[in-house]
Amino acid sequence: MKVLCPGCNGLLYETNVIAPDGSQSSAGKPPAIHNDGDDAYITCPHCQVKVVMLRSDTSAATGFRPSHVKP
Numbered sequence: 001m002k003v004l005c006p007g008c009n010g011l012l013y014e015t016n017v018i019a020p021d022g023s024q025s026s027a028g029k030p031p032a033i034h035n036d037g038d039d040a041y042i043t044c045p046h047c048q049v050k051v052v053m054l055r056s057d058t059s060a061a062t063g064f065r066p067s068h069v070k071p
C-alpha cells in the first residue's frame with residue numbers, strides 16, 4: 001500500500017514491501033519518526049510538510065500510521 005503525503009500527494013513510503021528473503025526492503029520502510037513532545041510525525045521528503053503519526057499497536061509490534069490514513 002502506498003502512503004501518500006496529504007500535502008503534495010507524493011509517496012511517503014510503501015507498506016508491505018517484503019523482499020523474497022522475507023526482509024523488508026529499505027524502500028518500503030517508513031521514514032524516521034520524529035517527536036516534538038505532543039505529536040509523533042514524519043516529514044514529507046517532497047514538500048517538507050509535517051505528517052502526524054498515530055500510535056497503531058498490534059499484537060506483534062508497536063507501530064505508527066499516518067493520521068490521515070484509515071487503517
Ligand SMILES: [Zn+2]
Pocket residue numbers: 005006007008009010044045046047048049
Ligand atoms: Zn508532501
